[in-house]
Amino acid sequence: MVGISNETRTAADIGVQLVTAVESVIGPAPNLIALHEPEFAGREWEYVKDCIDTGWVSSVGSYVDRIEVMLGELTQAKAVACVNGTAALHICYKLAGIAAGDEVLVPSLTFVATVNPIHYIGAIPHFVDSSPATLGVDAGALDAYLDEIAELRDGRCFNRATNRQISALVVTHIFGHAADMDALVELAARWNITVVEDAAEALGTRYKGRPAGSIGTIAALSFNGNKIVTTGGGGAIVTTDPVLAQRAKHLTTTAKRPHRWRFDHDEVAYNYRMPNLNAALGCAQLERLDDAIARKALLAEGYLAAIASIEGVSFVDAPNFSQSNHWLNALTLDGATMDDRDVVLDLLNDANYMSRPIWTLCHRLPMNASAPAAPLPVATRLEREVINIPSSAQLSVLP
Numbered sequence: 001m002v003g004i005s006n007e008t009r010t011a012a013d014i015g016v017q018l019v020t021a022v023e024s025v026i027g028p029a030p031n032l033i034a035l036h037e038p039e040f041a042g043r044e045w046e047y048v049k050d051c052i053d054t055g056w057v058s059s060v061g062s063y064v065d066r067i068e069v070m071l072g073e074l075t076q077a078k079a080v081a082c083v084n085g086t087a088a089l090h091i092c093y094k095l096a097g098i099a100a101g102d103e104v105l106v107p108s109l110t111f112v113a114t115v116n117p118i119h120y121i122g123a124i125p126h127f128v129d130s131s132p133a134t135l136g137v138d139a140g141a142l143d144a145y146l147d148e149i150a151e152l153r154d155g156r157c158f159n160r161a162t163n164r165q166i167s168a169l170v171v172t173h174i175f176g177h178a179a180d181m182d183a184l185v186e187l188a189a190r191w192n193i194t195v196v197e198d199a200a201e202a203l204g205t206r207y208k209g210r211p212a213g214s215i216g217t218i219a220a221l222s223f224n225g226n227k228i229v230t231t232g233g234g235g236a237i238v239t240t241d242p243v244l245a246q247r248a249k250h251l252t253t254t255a256k257r258p259h260r261w262r263f264d265h266d267e268v269a270y271n272y273r274m275p276n277l278n279a280a281l282g283c284a285q286l287e288r289l290d291d292a293i294a295r296k297a298l299l300a301e302g303y304l305a306a307i308a309s310i311e312g313v314s315f316v317d318a319p320n321f322s323q324s325n326h327w328l329n330a331l332t333l334d335g336a337t338m339d340d341r342d343v344v345l346d347l348l349n350d351a352n353y354m355s356r357p358i359w360t361l362c363h364r365l366p367m368n369a370s371a372p373a374a375p376l377p378v379a380t381r382l383e384r385e386v387i388n389i390p391s392s393a394q395l396s397v398l399p
């Protein structure tokens with residue numbers, strides 16, 4: 001393969017070709033084109049105004065109920081709306097049975113919010129490698145790694161080196177592409193490890209026809225401003241287990257036992273409720289999700305075709321088993337160094353096409369410096385090679 005570091009071609013050449021390719025798909029950019037912008041083209045204003053007109057702006061209201069129903073239909077599971085995706089993950093981890101002192105298998109190549117709530121409960125992230133095909137956790141590599149470092153004691157999985165229990169595996173569906181869930185769920189079952197899906201980027205994504213978020217034991221969604229559906233800020237906990245769903249509702253709403261006037265709380269819990277005002281925005285957004293996904297698929301097709309002819313650059317296409325929501329388009333600069341990558345990013349951003357590297361690997365962030373980690377050859381390469389290019393649904397128009 002002719003990589004970017006081939007002596008006869010420089011990163012600058014490739015950057016110039018990429019600018020041309022991006023322009024051929026989304027047009028010229030007299031002003032900065034953002035990586036991902038929200039779109040308010042439906043009934044957002046009407047629903048938000050309704051909250052203000054009726055006074056139902058805060059932590060209960062009909063739009064909260066409605067968004068939970070809509071999300072439940074979309075994910076074929078039960079959904080509990082909450083204040084953001086990070087809080088949703090925090091509750092997911094508690095309900096997955098992760099205890100202080102446990103280890104949690106988690107990709108190093110993910111957004112920092114996947115990892116932070118592991119620390120909130122005093123557990124320890126244990127970083128694992130990623131697959132170049134999905135950008136998500138590599139089941140094959142994890143299988144071999146657990147054989148090497150783990151053992152079952154009374155049916156529970158332990159890290160032989162640290163003597164700590166490995167209680168959960170967190171799987172992030174990166175940029176909307178589904179991770180290889182069948183292989184990961186099978187592997188986790190063999191080791192009696194609970195699977196949590198970080199589906200923050202994957203609302204509307206399907207894996208072999210099944211909605212992302214409905215496959216593991218429990219999952220988190222995010223409706224931050226940069227996601228495919230936004231509530232301003234918000235998130236949801238999703239699970240097909242009705243008992244866990246009820247626990248999620250209880251824990252996110254101060255553990256108040258239902259009563260007309262009594263303050264009766266039966267455990268330490270959280271105020272992680274999504275305000276009705278935010279839910280109203282989200283309901284209007286969700287009404288147009290199918291349309292957004294269709295336009296994003298078209299945009300991804302356009303990029304795929306335009307980038308195909310650039311030697312040394314590959315579009316990160318969703319694997320066959322994944323019907324992606326195409327949240328963020330990504331490509332790899334094959335064989336790139338960090339410096340090569342930054343040259344390409346400078347050229348794209350100078351041309352007003354906002355582009356970004358993938359995240360700094362989580363195991364190298366200071367708060368994770370002492371956390372255990374598997375060998376991470378693929379994640380380390382992807383960190384140098386993967387960049388995102390403008391991906392808003394409004395950048396494409398359906399025929």
Ligand SMILES: *Cc1c(COP(=O)(O)O)cnc(C)c1O
Nearest residue numbers: 084085086111113114200222224
């Ligand atoms: C956005 C995101 C989160 C966190 O969601 P917030 O709503 O911003 O708290 C978690 N994980 C991933 C992979 C994300 O992209």
